[in-house]
Amino acid sequence: MVRLVFLGKFSDVAPAGLAEIALPGDVRTLKDLKHWVARQEPRLGAAMEEARTRLIVNQCVAHDLSQPVADGDEIAFLPPMSGG
């Protein structure tokens, strides 16, 4: 299983069913996962398409979408931030 966390405006369109998923067989990298999520939930895919999306794996920033995804990972999808 992998845990998916959708933050900010992504949380408005992310269904609860995506919070924990069995890793699909064809998902090996973060790029695969992002495409898989967009296929499952087109509204989420569209929101990620229009915003600069950063991925965080097990609380560390992912700099490369070819990074592999493993069972037990927590992956967060971050839209542009707005603190202060």
Place this chain on the structure above:
Amino acid sequence: MDVRITPQAFDPQAEIAAFAHGRHDAGALVSFVGTCRSDTGGAAVDELRIDHYPGFTEKEIARLAEDTSRRFNCPDLLVVHRVGAIRPGEAIVLVAALSTHRSDAFEAVRILMDYLKTDAPLWKKESGPGGARWIEPRPEDYMRRVEAEKG
């Protein structure tokens, strides 16, 4: 270095007083308090909600504060940032710096605020009679961020 994320309302003046208490070695104290406005661009705001990513948000803000501290020789920085539901008039963020001379403290507070605007993992949503909308950094926030990086 004191970095805190809190879902509770806080009193900026009490925080600043506690931060500076007994620090007779510091010649300068600079602070900035950002407050929830009751309207933005003519639209009334009833509530601001700030989402965070527990663990990661704290870690990233601490990293930004440490970078700023090193850069401006300002070991004493205070950051308090609200998350959750915030009412107009309540403080959202407090950044304060103690230093020997004023220029380091002024710069540290200014640059750390610029970083927080674009790099802190926080997401603001304003709601009012006209509905709710997510806030994103303005182009000038990104420009200030670029300037801050250049020094």
